[in-house]
Amino acid sequence: MTSPDTEPQSLYAAREPVFPKRVKGAFRTLKWWLMAVTLGIYYITPWLRWDRGPQLPDQAVLIDMANRRFFFFMIEIWPHEFYFVAGLLIMAGLGLFLFTSAAGRVWCGYACPQTVWTDLYILVERWVEGDRNARLRLHRQKWDFEKFRKRMVKWALWLLIGLATGGAWVFYFTDAPTLAANLLAGTAHPIAYTTIFVLTATTFLFGGFFREQVCIYACPWPRIQAAMMDEDTITIAYREWRGEPRGKLSKGGVAAGNGDCIDCMACVNVCPMGIDIRNGQQLACITCGLCIDACNEMMDKIGRPRGLIGYLALTDETREREGKDPKSVWKHIFRVRTILYTTLWSAVGIALVVALFLRSPIDVNVSPVRNPTFVTLSDGTVRNTYDVRLRNKQGDTVAYTLSVTSGAPVAIRLEGEDDTTVEVGAQETYAIRVYVEAAPGTPAASTDRTDIRLWIEDASGTSRVYHDTVFNGKGQ
Secondary structure: OOOOOOOOOOOOOOOOOOOOOOOOOHHHHHHHHHHHHHHHHHHHHHHOEOOOOOOOOOEOEEEEOOOOEEEEOOEEEOHHHOHHHHHHHHHHHHHHHHHHHHHOOHHHHHHOHHHHHHHHHHHHHHHHHOOHHHHHHHHHOOOOHHHHHHHHHHHHHHHHHHHHHHHHHHHOOOOHHHHHHHHHHOOOOHHHHHHHHHHHHHHHHHHHHHOHHHHHHHOOHHHHHHHOOOOOOOEEEEOHHHHOOOOOOEOOEOOOOOOOOOOOOHHHHOOOOOOOHHHOOOOOOOOOOHHHHHHHHHHHHHOOOOOOEEEEOHHHHHHHHOOOOOOOHHHHHOOHHHHHHHHHHHHHHHHHHHHHHHOOOEEEEEEEOOOOOOEEOOOOOEEEEEEEEEEEOOOOOEEEEEEEEEOOOOEEEEOOOOOOEEEEOOOOEEEEEEEEEEOOOOHHHHOOEEEEEEEEEEOOOOOEEEEEEEEEOOOO
């Protein structure tokens, strides 16, 4: 029991910023290349052009919200074809499951936007403030002119990167050169400025200040990944049976009885998450491989074999402890779980490709008018009415001819038209009322329901679609 004069102990611990040390090695080089590729794709893509004709936008990748369309080079997705987008999202999810099952959180360590932009921000921070020790000293240093100058320069560069990030994003939603000119002239839509501001602020805060906190506390994937992994998943691990017991390096090298780990903290100092991989698998580890580079560099210096920290599966740990060779990488990758994910991923991809090539450049929607279901004209002819909507998904105006086929003789007529041909403008939808008539005494006029097929064919005869519906007669 505490006395009234005793202050309660706080369980809150202030966050200690992580200042990763610069490291060289195969995994760090791979991360640099992937950063350059992913950032290049993100920033450059909106400026790529693709000629679709005089009446269509020439931006290669465009999310045209105003006209409710998505353009991706030669592919155009309409609102009613959202299943293509849903299919791509399913493929992305299955791909994430596949890579996580095979090699742990490689997405998080190499290609996640949070990782990529944090890496870029750390690079800028290192340019301005120096490597890890210099940044630590500056962090602990009281505010003076030097600290103020370096922080202002660093934050200014971070804001420019954030501004470029937000600016690139809005270019995906409208013509990039036009929007860029409008943004500079101050005449762009307020939504564009708001979006850029929000993305600039989030990039600045997430990449500059929150960093590993986003991965640990905000991202759900660390908590989901365990369901994707098993004992054959290759992930980063410390070979404790080889490294322990730890001991400081002496003039004579590693002391007898000690393991290969000299407790140099190199693996900890380079980790962008601020963890010690020697403590085992942890939720915060993003398997970026930088600790492997740092440890390999140290092993080279002390003349010990590389691989004290490396990519390792749980089954390999057991084998290596017994002095056996690890399994082949291919045996880890090709197993029931990964084959299942690959099969599902491929099936969805093949289905999307088939659907893409089989889709018609004409869309038709037929709605029978049910009030009344039919009318009888003065000469006894039975008429059904249908509201038809034609969507021309091509880049030119096309003339379409409508016809009807049935097991019983019926005729077709278009409201307000002398014949059965209509012109539909490029990328437009055309609505028209269609009458289907059966002469008195014919089977279609005298029976309850007759199946009919409404055909729509373009003038060139290259595209033809149909819609099945019914014709209502008088019945018995």
